[in-house]
Amino acid sequence: DAGVIQSPRHEVTEMGQEVTLRCKPISGHNSLFWYRQTMMRGLELLIYFNNNVPIDDSGMPEDRFSAKMPNASFSTLKIQPSEPRDSAVYFCASSPRLVRGNEQFFGPGTRLTVL
Amino acid sequence: AQTVTQSQPEMSVQEAETVTLSCTYDTSESDYYLFWYKQPPSRQMILVIRQEAYKQQNATENRFSVNFQKAAKSFSLKISDSQLGDAAMYFCAYEDQGAQKLVFGQGTRLTINP
Numbered sequence: 001d002a003g004v005i006q007s008p009r010h011e012v013t014e015m016g017q018e019v020t021l022r023c024k025p026i027s028g029h030n031s032l033f034w035y036r037q038t039m040m041r042g043l044e045l046l047i048y049f050n051n052n053v054p055i056d057d058s059g060m061p062e063d064r065f066s067a068k069m070p071n072a073s074f075s076t077l078k079i080q081p082s083e084p085r086d087s088a089v090y091f092c093a094s095s096p097r098l099v100r101g102n103e104q105f106f107g108p109g110t111r112l113t114v115l
Numbered sequence: 116a117q118t119v120t121q122s123q124p125e126m127s128v129q130e131a132e133t134v135t136l137s138c139t140y141d142t143s144e145s146d147y148y149l150f151w152y153k154q155p156p157s158r159q160m161i162l163v164i165r166q167e168a169y170k171q172q173n174a175t176e177n178r179f180s181v182n183f184q185k186a187a188k189s190f191s192l193k194i195s196d197s198q199l200g201d202a203a204m205y206f207c208a209y210e211d212q213g214a215q216k217l218v219f220g221q222g223t224r225l226t227i228n229p
Contacts, residue, residue: 031215043206043219056216089158100214101148101167106160 025094
């Protein structure tokens with residue numbers, strides 16, 4: 001199994017630009033999670049989906065952030081417009097089912113730098 | 116909201132020795148899950164071990180074991196026979212309310228000295 005795939009691995013953009021991060025979960029997994037990791041705030045859950053439906057987006061910091069999951073094998077996290085404080089590593093994770101105690105399988109992350 | 120505290124930003128241990136990483140959490144729930152995840156320099160988070168609060172027996176996975184003290188809300192990770200490949204950031208996590216909604220601690224950076 002290829003694991004969770006994220007693209008790009010690194011993204012450098014200028015303030016005000018639109019940024020789209022992509023994630024392909026492990027085949028057969030029904031749950032998908034987006035996290036953000038920064039030195040100041042640590043690892044934070046932004047939003048998660050079950051069977052392509054958003055379940056909880058209370059961690060999304062602002063309206064500038066949006067996430068979609070059009071099908072079981074693809075999800076995007078979009079920031080528009082981007083700001084320097086959005087610089088972070090963004091992780092996608094997937095899980096076989098949305099069940100308490102289940103392991104989450106993480107991707108390698110996308111390091112975003114907003115200048 | 117539940118909080119998770121890792122009071123040791125950095126730890127170091129000699130190869131083949133044993134090290135214990137500390138974690139405390141705050142919750143009013145009685146049934147929950149706790150996790151330790153490892154983040155090596157490659158950045159990818161990997162599950163090390165998990166514990167269900169209703170199980171009194173401490174979880175073990177090969178060289179990794181936990182000391183779960185429910186009343187004290189403490190969940191420490193013990194790594195025995197430390198290996199160079201154990202060098203990483205270690206994150207303690209609590210599963211909050213909804214299924215699989217994880218709250219992470221700030222992490223402990225573990226260095227293994229050869």
